[in-house]
Amino acid sequence: MEYFEIKGRQVQAIAFGTYLSSGNDCYNSVRDAIDVGYTNIDTAAFYKNEDLVGKAVRDSGTDREKLFVTTKIWNSEQGTTLSQKSIENSLKLLDIDYIDLVLIHWPIPVGHNHDYQILNKETFEVMAKYREKGLVKHLGVSNFMVDHLDQIERNTGIRAEVNQIEMHPGLMQDEICSYCKERGILVQAWRPLMRGNCASFAPLCELGEKYGKTPSQVALRSIYQKGVMPIPKSVHRSRIEENFDVFDFRLSDDDMKIIEGMDEYRCGSHPLRLTRT
Numbered sequence: 399m400e401y402f403e404i405k406g407r408q409v410q411a412i413a414f415g416t417y418l419s420s421g422n423d424c425y426n427s428v429r430d431a432i433d434v435g436y437t438n439i440d441t442a443a444f445y446k447n448e449d450l451v452g453k454a455v456r457d458s459g460t461d462r463e464k465l466f467v468t469t470k471i472w473n474s475e476q477g478t479t480l481s482q483k484s485i486e487n488s489l490k491l492l493d494i495d496y497i498d499l500v501l502i503h504w505p506i507p508v509g510h511n512h513d514y515q516i517l518n519k520e521t522f523e524v525m526a527k528y529r530e531k532g533l534v535k536h537l538g539v540s541n542f543m544v545d546h547l548d549q550i551e552r553n554t555g556i557r558a559e560v561n562q563i564e565m566h567p568g569l570m571q572d573e574i575c576s577y578c579k580e581r582g583i584l585v586q587a588w589r590p591l592m593r594g595n596c597a598s599f600a601p602l603c604e605l606g607e608k609y610g611k612t613p614s615q616v617a618l619r620s621i622y623q624k625g626v627m628p629i630p631k632s633v634h635r636s637r638i639e640e641n642f643d644v645f646d647f648r649l650s651d652d653d654m655k656i657i658e659g660m661d662e663y664r665c666g667s668h669p670l671r672l673t674r675t
């Protein structure tokens with residue numbers, strides 16, 4: 399297994415996603431993922447499955463310190479009072495003593511153009527208080543562009559340890575990745591499987607044949623080779639295994655260039671256009 403470092407802590411180089419997972423599918427998939435070997439699980443208040451994720455983590459019987467659990471504060475919960483409530487609620491629902499990583503889910507400049515910097519600042523300061531108390535171990539953000547990262551650090555004096563962004567072949571996010579790398583901010587890639595559509599992209603299929611891997615595995619591997627942690631989601635055990643099996647081959651520099659040259663393709667919201675609160 400490969401690891402990335404978050405402020406001196408070794409964290410598995412792949413995380414398990416749970417967006418749009420609910421009920422038994424969610425519980426069973428997290429149990430399966432831990433059984434397969436994932437120790438790094440991603441959820442969010444917005445996914446409304448923190449209780450199931452927490453129960454699966456507890457029931458797995460794995461030592462708490464071997465696991466790394468991330469959650470996120472939703473857009474409508476930013477600001478001093480609401481973000482505190484959000485963290486308390488996540489702690490209660492997850493019921494796993496502490497949260498390894500809390501992220502601000504979106505910077506929300508749209509619809510909050512006058513006050514989003516204040517909301518981000520207040521939220522981050524609340525998260526820092528929970529880190530002081532030991533109830534949260536690491537602080538980060540999600541969907542932050544370079545300006546947003548600059549602003550939050552300037553406004554709080556605190557640097558995010560992680561930035562979780564949409565990233566996959568067709569959206570390799572070079573500008574944000576370089577900015578984060580220079581500052582020691584770990585980048586995590588959401589939607590790394592392009593929502594399960596990797597097989598629709600000829601370069602990923604051709605490279606899969608060349609390396610004896612699936613198009614999904616090629617996509618995940620390309621993200622890892624950029625120094626970024628992919629977060630694949632699946633509720634099927636065979637795919638959970640497939641997505642974890644990406645550390646026994648290496649894409650050549652020329653093949654990475656093929657992936658980096660793929661046409662631009664974004665399948666999630668752009669941070670400057672998201673209006674959902």
Ligand SMILES: NC(=O)c1ccc[n+]([C@@H]2O[C@H](COP(=O)([O-])OP(=O)(O)OC[C@H]3O[C@@H](n4cnc5c(N)ncnc54)[C@H](OP(=O)(O)O)[C@@H]3O)[C@@H](O)[C@H]2O)c1
Nearest residue numbers: 415416417588589590591592593594614630631632633637
């Ligand atoms: N921070 C953010 O704003 C943000 C936004 C979106 C997502 N996320 C996080 O990132 C995670 C991943 O993103 P995502 O769930 O949107 O998309 P994704 O992981 O790119 O794709 C998930 C889809 O791919 C399918 N799939 C999984 N493995 C496959 C395989 N090997 N072959 C073919 N299809 C496969 C899944 O179906 P089955 O489940 O049926 O197998 C599911 O429909 C989320 O679950 C969440 O934890 C964060």
